[in-house]
Structures are given as structure tokens and as C-alpha cells.
Amino acid sequence: MRKLLTGLRGGLFVGLVLALAAVLFVDIQDAQAEYGDVVINNHSDAATMRPVIFPHWFHRVRFACKVCHADLGFKFKAGGNDINMVKIIDGQFCGACHNGEVAWSVENCNLCHSAKPGTPTQVHESTIQKLAQPSGASQKK
Template sequence: MSKESKGIGPAARLAALVLLGCALFAGLVPPDARAEYGDVVINNYSDKSGMRPVVFPHWFHRIRYRCKVCHADLGFKFQAGGNDINMVKVIDGQFCGACHNGEVAWGIENCNMCHSGKNGTPTQVHESTTNSLVGGGTRPAPAAAGGTK
């Protein structure tokens, strides 16, 4: 036994292992997601079905695809809540299901990847200049909030 470990008993070693295990586990479990500026919260059916609302990261998709891909080719309206999206349609390859099919992007078996919002969050463009944050307060639009569609 080395000099350094003489003073450490089995209980202290167990406590250290438990703390290490908790720290590692905490890194594997994602925290509750919060919608960011420009994200679209979709909660037309989720609360009623016992699921968390969908948080759609609009700008994450927008930097990869032109607006027409979703809003013309896939038929998404330019209004939060303007589409009658449900899981049957997604499974059938409509709306989000056109890409989230397990080939282009992850499939529907990863429920929590999309259904990550806080229960009770209404359908809206989150933190926009016309909507409040889910915890209070508002954030002004960025200075360069223009753009083309």
C-alpha cells in the first residue's frame, strides 16, 4: 500500500467512486431543453397526448437549407401552428418525416430529440419580438434581423 492511500478507507473510496459515477452520468443525461431565439415550439397535440412539446430549431435548419426546401417543397406554412402536423403524418413521410426518416436525419424512434420542450409551452416562435419567454421577460430582435426568404 502506498503512502498516499494509507489514510483513505473503504468508505471514502466508495464515496469517491459514487461521485465520479454521478459526474459521468450527469454528462450523459441531457438537461431539459429550452427553446432559443427563433426556435418554433409546436404543441398542437403534444400536451393532449402526454408528450413534451416539440422544439424545432429553425435557425439550425435554416443555415443548412434554403427556405423553399421546407416552406415550398414540404408545404410548411410561414406561421407557427399553421400546419396540422401529427405523428401519423411524420411517420408517413410528410412534414418533418420527409427528412427525419433514419436516412437523411435521425428517425422517429428518438422521441426526446424533438419532444424536448417544457410541458405547457404554447405553439409559438420562441423569444420573438412578439412573444414572451417561457419564464418571463422579452428579448429584442437582433439588429440585423432582416433577410430574404
């Protein structure tokens, strides 16, 4: 009786593992991040950091688009601004605010570098992404 039960448990365990694998697979294909979340992975993966996620919604509640896209010189292109930590610490791009005065400073690495490793540069939920580039795609130009 007990032997039978352990056997059954083993089978159940295998089933659960397979189900978990299936569920994980489905979830990765089906990321649900916020509209306009930008993943920036120009240098992060190569530097063994998590890629950066820039939440547009969070910033637009607090700043007009113009502040970053006109005054600070951010181009309207994900990954198109060649941002690096030297520039940020020098007060350019993110560093214009993320300097400990307007917003928290660069010591809080993990607040920006928070994406799953290997996530490609993208504007999440964008029309282009949905039409041509599913979030599970491994590479984006």
C-alpha cells in the same frame, strides 16, 4: 450552543428555499431560447408528451428556407401546419427528412419532444411575442 446553531440552520434553510423559489420564478419568466425556436404544442400536452421544439437556426445552416417552406409545404405559421405523427411516419412534413435517410428517424422521440411540459405554441424571441406575448404566458391562440 448547538441548539442555537441548529435553529439558525433551520432559518437559513427556509431562507434558501424561498430564495430558490424566487430565482426559479424569475427564470421561467425570462426564457433565453434561441431566436426563431418554434415550440409546437398542438397535440403534445394532450398526449402527455413534451411539446416539440423546432430549432430554425439548426436547420437553416443546413437547408435553404425554400426546401421546407416551398417543397415540403410548411406554412409560415407556428402551429399552423397540423402536423401529427401519422403524417410524419407517412413521409410528410418532418417525415420527409426525418426518416432515417436524410436525418435521424422518428424513434428518437425525445430529440424533438424536448420542451418543458405546458410550454405554449410560439415562435420564441419573435417580435410579436415580445410585444404582446411574454414567454411565461399560459396560452396563445
